Amino acid sequence: MxxxxxxxxxxxxxxxxxxxxxxxxxxxxxxxxxxxxxxxxxxxxxxxxxxxxxxxxxxxxxxxxxxxxxxxxxxxxxxxxxxxxxxxxxxxxxxxxxxxxxxxxxxxxxxxxxxxxxxxxxxxxxxxxxxxxxxxxxxxxxxxxxxxxxxxxxxxxxxxxxxxxxxxxxxxDITTALWHKMAINCAINPLTAIHQCLNGELARRKQLKQEVGNLCDEIAEVSLAAGFDTTAATLHEDVAAVIAGTANNRSSMLQDVAAGRSTEIDFITGYLLRTAQKYSLDLPHNKNVFNKVLALGL
The missing domain is CATH 3.40.50.720 (NAD(P)-binding Rossmann-like Domain)
Incomplete structure (x- = not known):
């Protein structure tokens, strides 16, 4: 033993x-x-x-x-x-x-x-x-x-x-791995919680696919400023791959919202926004989804 x-x-x-x-x-x-x-x-x-x-x-x-x-x-x-x-x-x-x-x-x-x-x-x-x-x-x-x-x-x-x-x-270099996972979560989880949808809907519905792209553009900008160059370069492709590979999944944030529990938004998108402030970057799309998840009252 x-x-x-x-x-x-x-x-x-x-x-x-x-x-x-x-x-x-x-x-x-x-x-x-x-x-x-x-x-x-x-x-x-x-x-x-x-x-x-x-x-x-x-x-x-x-x-x-x-x-x-x-x-x-x-x-x-x-x-x-x-x-x-x-x-x-x-x-x-x-x-x-x-x-x-x-x-x-x-x-x-x-x-x-x-x-x-x-x-x-x-x-x-x-x-x-x-x-x-x-x-x-x-x-x-x-x-x-x-x-x-x-x-x-x-x-x-x-x-x-x-x-x-x-x-x-x-x-x-665990910080890079943590950032990369958080960046992908920022692009997927809040949207699924707001729109009450499975991950795959983010690729199937034109409006949601555009929202994912807008979020990724901003997340990549912060990633580059913070020194996470690989995440910045591959984020769009990596997010698309995760959405495809988990198309039938309900994200943890969606599950929390559905169950009336508090979400991890402050440690996902919230952390991204706080990091962006350090580099004087404005992220209107990510700020919007952050506020929408907060508005769910959980």
Whole structure:
């Protein structure tokens, strides 16, 4: 059994997927729940195309006791800072904090009250969705990139991830990967939420296709100014490819709006707009969709 014990904040699809993989790799895994669980452990079910796998994970309440030395955060971006604050007294002084959360901008707030803890990031193209509580479907294989935006070296705990069946890679330039994913999300997610449509409609409907193009023009401009040259050069093609490859998907932002939940707009388009301000760039199309999503009142 691997000696590393991972605590995971967020029991959604990706949190459960990563939990199952780390358990299979020999790690101890505890899911930290908002409400006190009825039992100290539970079965976690992962369905895939040809199989269904059940594993046992430990359950704990976020406000419980016991030191945390390896923390994985898979909550929504808007919940990340409060989630870490809720367990801050339990986090060891040198404990690693690994964010696997959409968008950008939340980690700076965490660093402000936990300045000594090394912070890492993970971005993944694995496909997973929730079927029920602690029951997910692993719907597609991808790549999981892990890295440090602070130039920290490869940590010893990365071996835990290498032992999983996921394609996990250490990325020395994780900020570029995070920006690229955020840029694509900026072009797709807000429009699907506003127009209540599947991703594929953004390519099929002429008006929406033009809106995507307008957003991409502005996102590319900011990307270039911020030093993300590759994203700027390939954004139109990459967004088109993602729309085509996920044509039948409902974006996470659309799902949040449909369920009456708050969205990640402030850490996706909002972060883009804040970055644009640094370079005195005006993004009228992105500002428009940002305000429209805010106007949904979520």
């Amino acid at each position: 691997n000696s590393n014990h991972w605590h995971i904040l967020g029991a959604g699809a990706m949190g459960c997927l990563f939990a199952s993989q780390l358990v299979e790799a020999g790690c101890r895994v505890t899911l930290l729940l908002r409400h006190r669980p009825e039992a100290s452990s539970s079965s976690l079910t992962v369905d895939s195309e040809n199989s269904s796998n059940e594993l046992t994970v430990q359950l704990d309440h976020a406000a419980s006791t016991g030191e945390i030395n390896h923390l994985l955060i898979t909550t929504k971006a808007q919940d990340a800072v409060d989630a870490v604050k809720s367990i801050a007294p339990r986090i060891g002084k040198q404990a690693s904090i690994l964010f696997a959360t959409n968008g950008m901008g939340y980690a700076a707030a965490v660093k402000a009250f936990m300045p000594d803890n090394p912070i890492y990031y993970a971005t993944s193209t694995e496909g997973a969705y929730r079927l029920d509580t602690l029951h997910i479907r692993h719907a597609g294989r991808g790549i999981t990139r892990i890295g440090s935006a602070e130039g920290l070296p490869l940590p010893s705990w990365h071996e835990d991830w290498r032992k999983t069946s996921l394609d996990c890679q250490w990325d020395d």
